[in-house]
Amino acid sequence: MSTDTRDRLLHGTIEALRTQGIAGVSARTIAAAAGVNQALVFYHFGSVDELLAAAAIWSTEQQVAGYRERFGRVRTLRELQRVGRELHLRESANGNVTVLGQMLAGAQTNPAFAAATRDALGLWTVEIEQVLTRVLADSPLGEVADVPGLARAVAASFIGMELLAAVDPEGDQAAFRALDQLGALLEYLDDLGPAARVAARRAVRTAVRRSVRA
Amino acid sequence: MSTDTRDRLLHGTIEALRTQGIAGVSARTIAAAAGVNQALVFYHFGSVDELLAAAAIWSTEQQVAGYRERFGRVRTLRELQRVGRELHLRESANGNVTVLGQMLAGAQTNPAFAAATRDALGLWTVEIEQVLTRVLADSPLGEVADVPGLARAVAASFIGMELLAAVDPEGDQAAFRALDQLGALLEYLDDLGPAARVAARRAVRTAVRRSVRA
DNA sequence: GTCTATATTTAGATAGAC
DNA sequence: GTCTATCTAAATATAGAC
Incomplete structure (x- = not known):
């Protein structure tokens, strides 16, 4: 489901910002925190x-x-x-x-x-x-x-x-x-x-x- | 001269933090701002x-x-x-x-x-x-x-x-x-x-x- | 919509010539 | 002390199969 993945990515982004800071976030750390594939960052949001x-x-x-x-x-x-x-x-x-x-x-x-x-x-x-x-x-x-x-x-x-x-x-x-x-x-x-x-x-x-x- | 290079690196680091932020600084951007070689970051300070x-x-x-x-x-x-x-x-x-x-x-x-x-x-x-x-x-x-x-x-x-x-x-x-x-x-x-x-x-x-x- | 695979760029860090 | 060259890891981003 699209909205589900979007939500997971949003959640994962906050989680990644919390644990890695702005200097440490990346499509990969976000995707890992969100539990989704890294490529979906770009599909749903265009860029990190x-x-x-x-x-x-x-x-x-x-x-x-x-x-x-x-x-x-x-x-x-x-x-x-x-x-x-x-x-x-x-x-x-x-x-x-x-x-x-x-x-x-x-x-x-x-x-x-x-x-x-x-x-x-x-x-x-x-x-x-x-x-x-x-x-x-x-x-x-x-x-x-x-x-x-x-x-x-x-x-x-x-x-x-x-x-x-x-x-x-x-x-x-x-x-x-x-x-x-x-x-x-x-x-x-x-x-x-x-x-x-x-x-x-x-x-x-x-x-x-x-x-x-x- | 060692102290001169150290000073240039310190200056360059501040300049890089100003223009790139903590998320954008790197040994290369710092060295560029300092006008010195990138490897000197590690020689003088060990790590970024x-x-x-x-x-x-x-x-x-x-x-x-x-x-x-x-x-x-x-x-x-x-x-x-x-x-x-x-x-x-x-x-x-x-x-x-x-x-x-x-x-x-x-x-x-x-x-x-x-x-x-x-x-x-x-x-x-x-x-x-x-x-x-x-x-x-x-x-x-x-x-x-x-x-x-x-x-x-x-x-x-x-x-x-x-x-x-x-x-x-x-x-x-x-x-x-x-x-x-x-x-x-x-x-x-x-x-x-x-x-x-x-x-x-x-x-x-x-x-x-x-x-x-x- | 999602995944794999990959092209490309950039990062930190080091070896070795000078 | 400094520079070149380079290794390795990680980044963004995309193409294409499913």
């Missing part, structure tokens, strides 16, 4: 690169769908951090986010990968934007924050942390603790009185103007 | 992998040294953001930080790379720790912050943003603007009165305990 690009988007779609419900329940920054930590722990273990990191590395020198990786990242940022909009709704940040920009910063940082975790697990844990502290500080701002919040808004707006000039 | 690891550390040492003076002058979060933005702009253009991203991608499936990349990242985090210690000295964060953890979060996020910039330049700019806003909010905390700062410290400490439990 096209399969990699297709697999990146396919895999990200599935992952994002798996977290959509959980994201939808997030109402506070604390909950968002909690989900982020869960996601980090689970995906560090199964290596699915690392796959995006591998694609991102390949994308630096491959325009076709760049488009696919941008689209895959976009699937995450769309979700993160929605969550951030809710979370920041009644915070001083919410009224002036560049939510799309913040969502991209979160996604990029997350992938950086995911890549870090593999080479320095203790450093990664320390980094996550530090980000929890940062979140606590931001939440604290929500508990301030009206006068302080006005001042906080002013500070943020000033920074916005400053960064626009820069 | 060993050369890549050596080049990652060598290149990072040089880069970090080039920013040490500038880092030393940073006294406020605002200045740190400014230097970070400069660094991002310059290194996006010359692609040197992307090289660390490429090594990080390769490190996910190569233990020897993992050690080299951890060491190279360590060169950055050592500097960032010093700057953060100064910058946070008289902020509520300074007294409870996990500065080493924060430094690693900054380094990892920076590399993530660097990788993002190549696939989504507009998204990358928006992300940097959003981080500027975040910095402004944190600076605002420094301008709070004594009572508010005590409360902020308490909020951060609570978060620390919370994250230790998690």
Whole structure:
């Protein structure tokens, strides 16, 4: 069956990216992971690169769908951090986010990968934007924050942390603790009185103007 | 001359990583970029992998040294953001930080790379720790912050943003603007009165305990 | 749609002349 | 230390039988 083989190849590509990295994937390693003949890579996807690009988007779609419900329940920054930590722990273990990191590395020198990786990242940022909009709704940040920009910063940082975790697990844990502290500080701002919040808004707006000039 | 050839190979390796990525480097592409014979890769470094690891550390040492003076002058979060933005702009253009991203991608499936990349990242985090210690000295964060953890979060996020910039330049700019806003909010905390700062410290400490439990 | 066989290119690595 | 020549393994990709 054609769709079955296509699916096996997509699965096999992710598996190969996980275990071999972007530098080690090949039609043969993918086919071996997929349990199909090597020539089928070219029959179904034309080339290894096209399969990699297709697999990146396919895999990200599935992952994002798996977290959509959980994201939808997030109402506070604390909950968002909690989900982020869960996601980090689970995906560090199964290596699915690392796959995006591998694609991102390949994308630096491959325009076709760049488009696919941008689209895959976009699937995450769309979700993160929605969550951030809710979370920041009644915070001083919410009224002036560049939510799309913040969502991209979160996604990029997350992938950086995911890549870090593999080479320095203790450093990664320390980094996550530090980000929890940062979140606590931001939440604290929500508990301030009206006068302080006005001042906080002013500070943020000033920074916005400053960064626009820069 | 031996040292000359070694240097050419190190230079050539970085150049090859920049233009071909971790997936495209080979003894031949490196030798071509270095302008030396391909066999010299193995004579001087034993293997392509060993050369890549050596080049990652060598290149990072040089880069970090080039920013040490500038880092030393940073006294406020605002200045740190400014230097970070400069660094991002310059290194996006010359692609040197992307090289660390490429090594990080390769490190996910190569233990020897993992050690080299951890060491190279360590060169950055050592500097960032010093700057953060100064910058946070008289902020509520300074007294409870996990500065080493924060430094690693900054380094990892920076590399993530660097990788993002190549696939989504507009998204990358928006992300940097959003981080500027975040910095402004944190600076605002420094301008709070004594009572508010005590409360902020308490909020951060609570978060620390919370994250230790998690 | 799938498999075998194969053409072609490129990779890492080494032997040996200079 | 450097270069040429070369071995071997592995890569992409395709033709053609089934």
